[in-house]
Amino acid sequence: QVQLVESGGGLVQPGGSLRLSCAASGIPFSIYNMGWYRQAPEKQRELVATISRGGITNYVDSVKGRFTISRDNDKNTILLQMNSLKPEDTAVYYCRAERVPRTYWGQGTQVTVSS
Numbered sequence: 001q002v003q004l005v006e007s008g009g010g011l012v013q014p015g016g017s018l019r020l021s022c023a024a025s026g027i028p029f030s031i032y033n034m035g036w037y038r039q040a041p042e043k044q045r046e047l048v049a050t051i052s053r054g055g056i057t058n059y060v061d062s063v064k065g066r067f068t069i070s071r072d073n074d075k076n077t078i079l080l081q082m083n084s085l086k087p088e089d090t091a092v093y094y095c096r097a098e099r100v101p102r103t104y105w106g107q108g109t110q111v112t113v114s115s
Helices: none
Strands: 003-007 010-012 018-025 033-039 046-051 057-059 067-072 077-082 091-099 102-105 109-113
Touching: 003 091, 018 033, 018 091, 018 109, 033 067, 033 077, 046 067, 046 077, 057 067
Parallel strands: 010 109
Antiparallel strands: 003 018, 018 077, 033 046, 033 091, 046 057, 067 077, 091 102, 091 109
């Protein structure tokens, strides 16, 4: 059974930091491309950052320079370090594992940026 379990969300003030974690099980993690997506209320889910099985990263423009995605193949985990958070970063953040034709999603973790 495949599981992606996110953690690390919460309430933070503007300018603050959070680190999200996604622990994967049930898949050969090292050969999967991994990513973080987010969905704000009444908006479509959007890509935040991805990291390929080879470690190549990609970010949506709005988070470049503020967010960093990384992976630890020994721990079957990906991280998203989020700095200089803004109110517009408020959303549910989802972890995704992808290796064509299979895609798996976590349940999400809420991030709220507010004073």
